[in-house]
Amino acid sequence: KAGVTQTPRYLIKTRGQQVTLSCSPISGHRSVSWYQQTPGQGLQFLFEYFSETQRNKGNFPGRFSGRQFSNSRSEMNVSTLELGDSALYLCASSSTGTAYEQYFGPGTRLTVT
């Protein structure tokens, strides 16, 4: 099976702009979670989607949002970008619908200038 894929792999944006990142889970996986990775804060949970419903959300401002489509592909959006949003954004998929056995994509490296 193909692994989790994410597009784009690299992105440079300016403060105040918005960005949309995409994640395609492993075929058959219905749960998609998003994480932010930074050198200072490490890996932090953003939110999780299962069957097009957001089931849980981490401690991030409302500028961070997401959605999931009927084919389980997911997007996350960050509005009004800030310098501190520069990070590696990782998505992970799971076949179990829980946090068990999450497999990560390669990530999108977002740089905000």
Next chain:
Amino acid sequence: GENVEQHPSTLSVQEGDSAVIKCTYSDSASNYFPWYKQELGKRPQLIIDIRSNVGEKKDQRIAVTLNKTAKHFSLHITETQPEDSAVYFCAASRSGGGADGLTFGKGTHLIIQP
């Protein structure tokens, strides 16, 4: 919410020796504890996990132990090899039907000295 502490932040061992990384968690309801390996510029890779109904799990050179009473779990790598050099993350979760998400430790940079 859950808090996961991971030690040490950097670990240097001689090739062939063993390495041990330790994590503690705060939420007694957590019941799933995976370990991820992340090489430079690559995605985190699930290497082993343990659920709270098990005290120890092994997979070739790696093993994980869990002490629910003390709320800590450890990763053991034996006969270390150069390809084991990476950053290792522990995580904890209250997995049930709600996919609470993984709470990660800050990571351990494992360096294998030739």
